[in-house]
């Protein structure tokens with residue numbers, strides 16, 4: 001990508017006041033892990049619902065020495081990821097990468113990279129619906145109270161209902177988790193395969209919801225537990241007997257690919273840069 | 282029943298008022314409404330005691346303030362003044378109406394069980410019958426799904442609902458079944474008192490009889506105290522050890538049910554009793 005910084009834009013597109021406000025909200029989010037901090041979501045030259053929460057976090061944090069990686073469902077090459085990268089580069093001039101090791105800030109939609117992230121890395125996740133209790137309670141006023149009073153019975157009931165009806169918990173993405181025994185949090189639409197990566201992680205996780213105007217965070221070394229009953233443990237997706245047709249990995253999150261001509265089904269790492277790295281070893 | 286013991290529940294001077302009231306309210310009431318200022322005194326200085334193992338009946342015409350009492354107890358209505366003491370909450374030393382939101386939730390889940398006249402208020406109609414019971418158990422902090430399921434089975438059996446239907450939603454059940462699910466839900470955490478607000482109103486006579494039988498069974502089986510509200514003296518006669526008669530937000534008469542039936546004192550009670558004969 002050969003894009004030069006366009007000097008006519010403010011560094012990081014947003015005005016300094018806005019960036020400051022977002023950074024303050026981010027600090028508050030870090031101080032209260034799992035708590036949704038409201039912020040004044042700004043307009044961007046991108047439609048809300050296309051990652052504007054994540055982009056605002058990225059733009060407010062990024063500095064000249066940062067290296068940015070953007071992925072969409074694990075892929076560096078998706079149109080959305082490429083466009084976000086271009087946009088940030090245009091208004092900051094920073095370096096971008098597809099290499100997870102080299103990135104200082106990774107913005108992602110729907111995935112956490114396979115490689116464990118380090119203490120000097122930040123993962124920014126784009127969030128459509130930050131409120132984990134929304135599925136059981138439509139009113140914001142009520143969910144706020146529920147969080148304040150730690151009244152989480154309704155969401156546990158949702159899990160129980162699923163066990164009664166289907167014999168197991170059927171949620172596959174946005175699987176709710178408890179942060180430091182306090183707030184229940186929506187980990188964004190990552191597959192539940194990625195949930196364990198949130199627990200006691202070295203890196204800082206930031207979550208940004210542009211449309212819903214919320215920021216929340218999981219600081220390094222925070223306990224994050226996926227909701228589960230004592231006798232029905234949390235289980236992530238099981239890819240037993242399947243492996244990536246490109247790199248052979250059998251411990252990664254796999255996308256199923258269906259060849260309609262041959263009728264064949266095969267699997268491929270959803271994290272494309274990880275897949276490439278394994279192949280080049 | 283044993284009135285020499287401490288009451289399980291004691292309500293002192295419950296007043297629920299809609300409107301600000303005026304200096305002439307006490308002398309200007311027409312039924313429960315002040316002619317001068319229009320304030321409605323839905324509950325006017327009501328005091329009751331419920332003793333261990335007894336069924337206390339509350340009877341009165343429509344609008345007399347029966348549901349107001351029940352819903353105040355279950356925190357659905359905020360009383361204007363008064364206190365209520367539960368044996369199970371701070372040894373009956375502090376009024377439950379001063380409890381924190383979390384304590385109130387705890388009281389509703391562990392100490393009291395409520396059955397509403399309208400099952401829509403007491404049940405999650407779209408969740409399974411089992412989940413309706415589990416909801417109560419989850420609220421106590423339990424996180425064992427298997428235990429919840431066996432408790433749900435046990436309770437549904439007790440109210441004679443086939444356990445094969447426990448994964449079905451109550452919206453598909455008949456009115457009588459819905460009331461029975463409500464009762465089993467109310468019993469989930471072995472509460473010390475059950476609040477039953479017109480549980481049989483609107484049910485067919487034969488279904489009504491079944492629900493009344495069930496309540497009698499529960500009383501003997503669990504030895505639980507029951508506050509039973511009905512506008513139907515026939516229902517009260519069948520179940521209540523003692524009875525309180527309400528009119529226009531006030532208690533006008535109370536005593537042993539047999540005594541009230543045999544020798545009603547207040548003119549209104551006399552009317553009620555004679556209409557039963």
Ligand SMILES: Nc1ncnc2c1ncn2[C@@H]1O[C@H](COP(=O)(O)OP(=O)(O)OP(=O)(O)O)[C@@H](O)[C@H]1O
Nearest residue numbers: 299313321323342343344345346347348349350512
């Ligand atoms: N929000 C309100 N504003 C004004 N008056 C009210 C309100 N809610 C209830 N009331 C009045 O309070 C009085 C007591 O009502 P309550 O529901 O307790 O009666 P009830 O004895 O349960 O009657 P029913 O047998 O019909 O169920 C009634 O006169 C009612 O109109």
Ligand SMILES: [Mg+2]
Nearest residue numbers: 347348349479
């Ligand atoms: Mg009523």
Ligand SMILES: [Zn+2]
Nearest residue numbers: 303306315318
């Ligand atoms: Zn008045």
